[in-house]
Amino acid sequence: MAVTTPDGSTVHTSLVQGWGRSFDMKWVVIGLCISVVAWLALIPLGFLIWQSFASTSTAQVPAVFTLENYATAFGTTDSLGLMFNSLKFAFGTAAFALVLGTFFAWVNERTNTPFKSLFFAMSIVPLIIPGILFTVSWIMLASPQIGIFNQIFRDWFGLATPLFNIYSLTGMIWVDGLHYAPIAFLLVTAAFRSMDPSLEESALMSGASVIQVAFKITLKLAWPAILAAFLILFVRGIESFEVPALLGLPVGLRVYTSAIYDAVHSYPSDIGLASAYAMALLLITSLGIYYQSRLSSQGSRFSTVTGKGFRPRVSDIGRWRYATAGIFILYCIFVVALPFLVLLWASLQKYYAAPSWAALHNLSFAAYGEVLAYPGFYGVVWNSAKLAIGGATVVMLLTSVICWITIKTKIPGRWVLDMLASLPLVFPGIVLGLSLMIFYLNFDIGIYGTLWIMLMAYVIKFLPYGMRYNSTSMIQIHKELEESAAMSGASWFTIFRRIVLPLLKPGLMAGWIYIIVVSVRELSSSILLYSPGNEVISIMIWEFWQNGQYIELSAFGVMMITALFGFLMVVQTLSKRFGVKDV
């Protein structure tokens, strides 16, 4: 645009130059993003596929193409058992978590059960009790040897054989299902809330009982969402590492994740076999995620939200509300109170002993001192902090640009970017760890064995979370806000920094905090990528467990849970002040 100034000369406004520059800058940033994401998401995957077809190379024999790994991974009765175990475990976990979560969602949204304000508070618990601690605490509660439950039944009822055996498929499903139920609760709650309340009210007016309304209307209408939730939980279950590793491996009950760990850690390690298992796992998770996204995109078929923003009325379920409250309290006991208390108890002992009057006299804080004095303790915490904060920052910034490209521009092929950034959803942590490990072992650019490779794993793993947080808030930013900034002559980079990022802030902050919390608990990728001197918190817990240092583990666990809880509380208070909604 040329403008004639009062003295008659023609000048090019800065707008032209601004656009010119911003145009270049924009493409540089976009190009960079695409290559970074492609490099992060695709290369390890490609290499993994290649490895699964390669024989194990040794100093003498180079790797050659082979189908042997697949033959071992799928062709033997042993491997069939592995697949069945994996599917049974994932199915059981998902079903159990879904039934619990759906029940709680219904109780919370549709009935007059007391203590309802606790339901949402409960849903952040799995966030602050890492899977490994939860599993360990359940071993202390229900293992045949040291489990408190079994001891109680033995002492009180004189049972000769232990009643509960946590080292079993049922035990695994129980532990993981309890832990995942809040995810189901949140997903189903969202579905219940998006429902037009008059659909249920009209059923009530037709004379249907509260239960009939729940089964014939509410659940039927939420069915697509419930099915999608099931698939998400199924994928979580099949990716789950802590529970199968701690509860399954000791009794030879293997699923894909623990089999991969086993193959890598056996001597000599069998990378080819691990890769073939990883491929099987990837296939299952990809199918799960694919169907889930298809369901979600058509799931809105039934959700006819009306303009009225009022919540549906809750049904008076009479005396049953004590039963529903009771079940909820029981759940809280199983998922928070008992695990935390048993860890607390163990942490206060000198040698691990089940709770008793005698043991009560041996309480001491020695374990805490020991953990704090542990060589490398501060290094480990510092590593975790660096990785969590670094990873969260990189993910949120990177995905904010990606979301801007996929949502705000019309660049052809932007869906590829979207897809690439969401691709890590299908990587189970252990598969991601495996693929990064073998790739950077083979292409040594000096990051294998350092914190950098773990940072990379975290960034890849949490990219999809960043996408989710950023895209939700990006959609809400009106195009005209940017355009008006552009019209005032700002360059693209300035617009992004001064307009887009500040507007994204609530989502950015929420995502950032979430990723920090999940990074601190990350175990399944780290387990294959850490090296001595580069441990992180979850690895330290893992090592305590392997060394049988239960007391130290418990003390460390109690400190970690308290710290995470404190962190979330501080964040909650701060975010209320600064307008960041739910973490």
Add this chain to the structure above:
Amino acid sequence: MLSVENLSTTYQAPGAKPVLAASNINFSVPTGRLFTLLGPSGCGKTTTLRSIAGLERPSKGVIKAHDTVVYSSAGNIFVAPNHRQFGMVFQSYAIWPHMTVFQNAAFPLQVQKKRLSSKDIRDKVMKVLAAVSLDHVEEREATRLSGGQQQRLALARALVMEPRLLLLDEPLSNLDAKLRDKMRFELKKMQRELGLTTIYVTHDQSEALALSHEIAVMNEGKIVQIGSPRDIYERPANTFVADFIGTTNFVEGTVRGGADDRLVVDTRIGQLNVNAQPGISIGANVSLSIRPEDVHLSDTAPAPSSNSLFVGTVRAKVFLGECQDFKIDVNETQLLARAHPSVRTLVGEQIHIAIDPEKCTVLAA
């Protein structure tokens, strides 16, 4: 028959201050009558209806249907909505999208306590579907119905259970104008034929006037007038009702004198004769409500009568086909008038106005 006594409903959202959405509502509906709750948006019509349905729990009052008490704050009685046997049509129709037309209509029979054979159910459902002329689409997915069909399905679903009371919440507001007129007649016909005691909620005054036996006009959670459609229209109890029901001219004035059953009111447009009213004495400040169609216009001076006569200037006029709307200045006050198309006076010319004392409603100012 339904009676509602001293009903109040408060919404108490956690952390918000309570909203008294309906306060001290009293009315009763004789069997077979259609009773309308009419009022502007947010005045508490839906709240009242939902309280009767049992979907909201009132804070006080008594609700009786056919002499059974379904709600009483004093007696601590609250019959759950699914045990009241009231049929209800929601504003959004609330047609279940996961069922066919037949399944939607059959639902109330399938869930009721009294078990019916599937043949009985089929007969009953087909009968109501025929009554709302949906029998030809019984197998269709309910989501693939037009708006009008959905409305009729919602009605069929409410009727199939042979309700003791039919509750309708703005059942026509989601339809386009043509269909709305048609459905209004059908609804009226059906209600009269079946003799169903009905409560009808609407914010559309013409709908209320056309359908109802009796109307309750609501404002800010209270009933401000109850009466027959004609009562409400011709003798509004206050300025709110007069203003809300149709358009009207308000003329402020002071009562000067009177003879027999007549009063003379001094206003800015001149002296007006009105019917005497109990409670209105000489010297009182009043507001007169005069409907536009009661402002009689003529090109030439009319013969003297008890009517009040004025001369005004036509400011604007709109030809509407069967009538024309005028804006007329009388002594610098504007009057709206609706006249027969035969009136020929042009804009800017003088026009003669006659106002019948019978048609002036005197309201306390």
